[in-house]
Amino acid sequence: MLSSIPFNWEKLRELSDAELARIGLIAELDAINLYEQLAALAKDPLVKKVFYDIAKEEKEHVGEFLELLKRHDGEIEEALKEGAEEVVEMEKEK
Numbered sequence: 001m002l003s004s005i006p007f008n009w010e011k012l013r014e015l016s017d018a019e020l021a022r023i024g025l026i027a028e029l030d031a032i033n034l035y036e037q038l039a040a041l042a043k044d045p046l047v048k049k050v051f052y053d054i055a056k057e058e059k060e061h062v063g064e065f066l067e068l069l070k071r072h073d074g075e076i077e078e079a080l081k082e083g084a085e086e087v088v089e090m091e092k093e094k
Helices: 009-013 017-041 045-072 076-092
Strands: none
Touching: 017 045, 045 076
């Protein structure tokens, strides 16, 4: 389930800001999946609530990394827009 991010620190120094933001985004998405799966398994309602709350906070981090990508990857904003439009078109075809 967890992504394999290469943590060769020397190689990380060579990455662009956009690539670093993508790694952060991957980590946050992994965290959301992990926390929501653990919440679903939890028996104690408080444990469940805490895991879902933390997952929600990670979703905010996803927004932060997406904003960084928009600022450092000249193609991502248009790609996100086109992807959203494709979903709308598919929905109309139902």
